[in-house]
Amino acid sequence: MDKRSEMHRRERRRYVIGYGGSLLLTLVVFAVAHQFGIETKGVYLTIGLLGLAQLLVQLVYFLHIDRRRSSREDLDLILFSTLVLLIIIGGTVWILGNLALRMHMHVM
Amino acid sequence: MNRAPSHSYPGINLGEDHASAHKATEVVTFGFWVFLMSDLVYFGLMFAIYITMIDAQAGGPGPHELFDLKSIFAQTLILLTSSLTVGLAMLALKYNLPRARIVLWFGMTLVLGLSFLVLEIRDFMNMSAQGGIPQRSGFLSAFYGLVPLHGLHVATGCLWLIILGIQLRVFGLTDLLMSRMVRLALFWHFLDLIWIGIVTIVYFGGLTYG
Missing domain, CATH: 1.10.287 (Helix Hairpins)
Structure with missing residues (x-):
């Protein structure tokens, strides 16, 4: 073959x-x-x-996507985007959840 | 030892059979990858809003009344299969299979994408019939901000496939067209990744916490 x-x-x-x-x-x-x-x-x-x-x-x-050198930049970009996502999602949920708690709404 | 072929962007690479197209594709595809990752951040924002809005149902219909898991299951299988067909189309392109094979796999991807959209729109119509419209509650606004956004992406992908089909007929398999097909395949795989998030967070998350 x-x-x-x-x-x-x-x-x-x-x-x-x-x-x-x-x-x-x-x-x-x-x-x-x-x-x-x-x-x-x-x-x-x-x-x-x-x-x-x-x-x-x-x-x-x-x-x-893997850890091979040639696809490193793509992986770096994914990891950085994931970091941004975690900050955005985690931060939003944290802040609004805390707000809801303080406003005595029965959420989160 | 059997080394993997040179691999310089995500997804299937055009490889040495299409050396000129491969080189031209490298930079634009990385740029496209940057676009996809910023699109991901946009989706992430919509996910964040949805998560904070799960309880904001304002007495309106919630996940348990509105979500139809059977339909979601079908949509998941359809989209997953279309990811396979778009990959097989790219392999047919890469290994110089007859053009009919390339068209066949892209055509199947288009059919699957359109079937997905039909099921999704039917779901939205069923939800609306039960009073699940965007202005009913914060939860529903967040839902309609996120899930149809993904549907819009799929619709754009379908339009893209149709345009590629026309271009293939008119111009033949040029370097530029191959390079566009590479990006379409990336886009399509990306939409499947987002869909996993939607199924997990919007549908199952909604049913657990809503």
Whole structure:
């Protein structure tokens, strides 16, 4: 088998693995929600972690982001954006949650 | 040892078969990646608003009345599958498969994207029929600020696919067109990432905490 078609096969397999992994994680998430109900925080924590796992699977298998030197800048940018996101989301939830608490609204 | 081919931007790289297109694509694709990451920050802001608004239902209909998990499940599978088809289209492009294969996979991506939109719009119509309209409560405003924003991105992606199809017919498979296809595939994968966040935070989070 020549090198090109071997590489093609390898890259296609990588895609199919990523798809299979994502599909599996999706099915597990919905099965967990269906089986245990979505009311409790433990179930939600599980769903959240599975969602995070799926993000990682798609970043690696679909977007080919990894720690190889050539894709470092892309990874740096993702990490920086994640930092900005954490500040924005964490800060908003913190400040508005605190406000709600002080205003004696029964939220957060 | 079998080294991976040179890899200089996220997603499928055009590689040595398309050396000139590959080189031209490198810089613009990094620029596009910067755009996607700032788009991500915008989505993050909408997520933050949604999280703080989950309880602000003002006596209106909430997640339990409005969300239809079966439809969300179908939409998730459709979008995930379209991520696979857009990847297979890029591989067909990269390895010089017959043009019909490239068109087939991009065409399937378009069909899946449109099916996703049909299901999503049907959901919004069902929600509206139950009184779940944006002006009803802060929760619903935040919901309609976030989820249709993603839908709008998918619609833009579909329009982009149609335009690429027309350009492919008119100009043939030029370097510029290949470079645009690379960015479309990135955009499409990015939308799937956002959708994971929407399913996890908007739908499941809404049902848990709403």
